[in-house]
Amino acid sequence: MTFHKLFAASLSCALMSSAALAADYTIGFSQVGSEGDWRPAFSKNMQDEAGKYGVDLKFANAQGKQEEQLRAVRAFIAQGVDAIIIAPVVVTGWEDVLEEAKDAEIPVFLVDRDVDVDDKSLYVTRISADFNLEGKLAGAWLAAESLGNCKIVEMQGTTGSAPAIERKSGFEAVIDQFPAMEIVATQSGDFTTEGGKKVMEAFIKSTNNLDGICAAFAHNDNMQLGAIQAMKEAGLKPGKDVLMVSVDYVPAIVDAMKAGDANASVELRSAVAEFIYPVITDYLESPKDLDKWIVIPSDLHKAE
Amino acid sequence: MQSRAVWPLLALAVILIVDGIISPNFYDIRIVEGRLFGNLIDILYRAVPTALVALGMAVVIGTKGIDLSVGSIAAISGAIIAWRIQAGDPHGLVLVWALAAAAVCGAWNGALVAGLGIQPIIATLILMVSGRGIGMMVNLFYGGTDPSFQSAFLQGLSTGSVLYVPTRLFVFTGLFLLLWVLIRRTALGLFVEATGGNAAASNIAGVNARLIAFVAYVICGLMAGWAGVILTADTHTSDPVSVALYIELDAILAVVIGGGSLAGGRIYLGMTVIGALVIQTLTTSILISGLPPEYNLIIKALVVLFVLVLQSDKARQGIAAALWRRVRQ
Incomplete structure (x- = not known):
């Protein structure tokens, strides 16, 4: 009994200290690709800002291919990351891999594009512009x-x-x-x-x-x-x-x-890490049901 | 020669006639901003990159090979252009760099196929999947945030015009004649066809089949490099991810529509150009048709099927026999 308590106490102590020392969370991010100007800027912002939120970001570029993206997400599941961020290439074809992530109890967050699944509990929320x-x-x-x-x-x-x-x-x-x-x-x-x-x-x-x-x-x-x-x-x-x-x-x-x-x-803001990471880290600290869509605001700029 | 040329030309004519019905002013040509302007000019203009790649592909297919990496080679030569212009090289030299890079890519493919004896489809797949990544790395040499550039010389080659005619048509004609002379007025064409027909037999006959195959891939790389120059100078931006995407499929298709056989042993340069024109006419037609873009690829597939059925002797005989039976009954 005492041994158990001691063990539990030391374990939690070790966990806390390691959390304080290294990154708090390992998060996998499967990005669509690097087409255009916006997406590379978005990827860079996510990578640059990760440290600020105590996140060790594993970045995977899908080169515009869904097969590549499914492979990356399965690799993240195998590595046992704390959370997975997906910027889907297309809206369809996500049921199976999201089921796999759910079975592995890894929360999935969507950024940018949406996915078309009947069971909305397959992902925590989508954080994106509308x-x-x-x-x-x-x-x-x-x-x-x-x-x-x-x-x-x-x-x-x-x-x-x-x-x-x-x-x-x-x-x-x-x-x-x-x-x-x-x-x-x-x-x-x-x-x-x-x-x-x-x-x-x-x-x-x-x-x-x-x-x-x-x-x-x-x-x-x-x-x-x-x-x-x-x-x-x-x-x-x-x-x-x-x-x-x-x-x-x-x-x-x-x-x-x-x-x-x-x-x-x-x-379409490319500096969106400040909208995305806090939602994920808050969720990982205390999981709770979130709205299925958290909207990042957009502005229209006119020529002078 | 004559009968073989009939079917692709017939297909081209049918597509153009349908265009005239869809869009009454389809054939209008006038002069705008000092150059010819109209759908027919657009077709020739936009067909140039595909036709250039298809000509190189025709030579490689002649050796019984295939080159899947042509789109990636175009992406690499485009990235080299943006990089060297940002580095301040004279623009004539930039063109040389871009084509040299393309030739190196072709030599790499040639070395894998002819040197190591790797199957062409696998050997060129390596550069196909890695080439666009190489292009993005080249973009990173100068930060890569703004891979656009200004170059009067290169943009002139791509989008300029001489005597009302788009410059790229002259570039294309020059390259076509050069290749034609190389293939049809030297022994190279014969050697390529011999290699493709039967590599072992031509080796015994004294043709260095491996060297010929190597040269074919270098030629194909160079043609793809030219396509990359034209496409990159067109938008004056290096976009390795999407430039010339799937051009290898259109190029192979152009060779096949032009009567080439993937079994090798034949090169039809002129007919390959007709094949590229069929594909571009189709693409332009779909754009002006006003049909929802969801149908683009389906229509393309159906028309390509129609062209290939037209070309198939068996299919034509079968259809003719069926019609004849019906008439007699």
Whole structure:
């Protein structure tokens, strides 16, 4: 009996001291990849800030492939990390691996994109910006700027990805309130500069030099930057002939806004570690049910 | 030659006719900002990178090989461009660096295939999966936060125009003629086809089959490097993750649509270009069609299937026989 107590006391003492010395928690983070400008900045912020919150971050880059991501998450489970953060490549196909994490009693937190699972208890919460809200903000700005009268061409993100679906539906939810606002052409530019440029080149031809088009809405800035190049090469004046609104607020679009080539961009914060780590560490200290979605606020920036 | 060329050209014609029906002003060409401008120009313009890669692929496939790493080679040469421009090299030299890197990549593939005798699909898979990572590492040489650059020379090669014609079409024509002379006006083409047809027999006949295969991979690497130059200068940004993604599939498809056989032994350079044009025409058509992007890949797959069925003698005979039976009944 006394031995037991002693053992327990020394064990807890050892645990506490080791916790005070080394990182408090080992957390695995499976990131989508390093496409565009936003995501590398997001990854760097998560890695730089981990120490501040007593987190030993194990970082895995999935190179845009879900198979890779499933492998990384299974590796984290095998290593017995304290928690797993997933930025999902796509919304579907997550049931099995999340079940495995649940069986291993490792809490899973989603960041950035959402997953589509019936059993919401498979993850603790999702901490992310609201893609739908971003689409709504872009739509609201455009409605105000065009006084509710605007024909729009849209460059979608990767088909089937959560930001593409949500930004589109948020944007449409707002412009549907205005009978004279309409998306006349929409295509996927795969979130890349090259994709945006190709799609805008095709739009320019199919709409007879963007005749009667009042705005271009891109699901991210990279595609919008490609669209700006395509428009300039066709002798059009982006930002003046056509209102240019996109999402992300990367440094290059800030430059384009200063040059008058773009009009507005909804900021997707890359410095989000300060919103993510406290939620996770609080949960690991005292597990409790959280809302299934903790929203990181977004802002719309306008060109001066 | 004649009968083989008919089917891909017929497919191209069918796609273009459908385009004209979907979009009445599809064939309009006018001059904007001092260059020709229109869907047909776009098709030629956008087909250049795929066609360049496909030509190199045609040579490698001629040796009974395959090169899956062409997209990664394009990504590496693009990353080299951004890096060397940031480092302040003269832009002509930057082009040399980018192509040299691509040639080294090709030599690596060639060494694995011809030197070590590793199966081509596996040998080139190594660079395919690691190449984009190498490109990202190159981006990190200068911080990597802003891999964009300005270069009048390189952007001129990619997006500029001479006498109303996009410069890249001249670049392409030059490279095509160079390759054509190399393959068809020297013995190299014959040696490549001999190697692909029967490596052991051609070895006995005095052709150094391993050397020929090595040279084929270097040529393929160089062509992929040129595609990387054109694509990277187009957006003047090095984006190793997504530049030329899946271009190896389009290139292989272009070779096959052009009548090439993966069993090797044949090189059809001109028909390969037609194959690349079929693919790009299809891509451009889907973009202007106004169909939801969810259908892009399905439509592409269906049209490719249609083209390949057209090319298959057996399928044509089968369809003709079935129709004939119906007529007689």
